[in-house]
Amino acid sequence: MPRNIERRLTSTTVEELIQAYNDGASTAQLTTRYGISKTAVLTLLTNREVPRRHQSMTTHDIDHAERLYLAGHSLANCSKLTGFPASTIRDALRTRGTPMRPAGGRHHGPR
Missing domain, CATH: 1.10.10 (Arc Repressor Mutant, subunit A)
Known part of the structure; x- marks a missing residue:
């Protein structure tokens, strides 16, 4: 995880972000809510082994x-x-x- 993200977000905030994602928040919503980039959100999710949603259309x-x-x-x-x-x-x-x-x-x- 990029160092600036580690310094900017507490472990509690990271857990809240992950919970929000699991509750259905989009990565775009999380970038706005937490003031971080989409790459940072995806990195946090990947590092915590959170299953990613795929948005393919039927x-x-x-x-x-x-x-x-x-x-x-x-x-x-x-x-x-x-x-x-x-x-x-x-x-x-x-x-x-x-x-x-x-x-x-x-x-x-x-x-």
């Missing part, structure tokens, strides 16, 4: 995200509604061949 998940996206939701909003990272949704939709809107563009659908 066909059903992709269908749902695609319906949301085609209804006008942004990738960020699709992410909030499905729990999958926007980049994972984008990659799945591109692989499927779903027509994609330009990033950051305006659209006429729900937000």
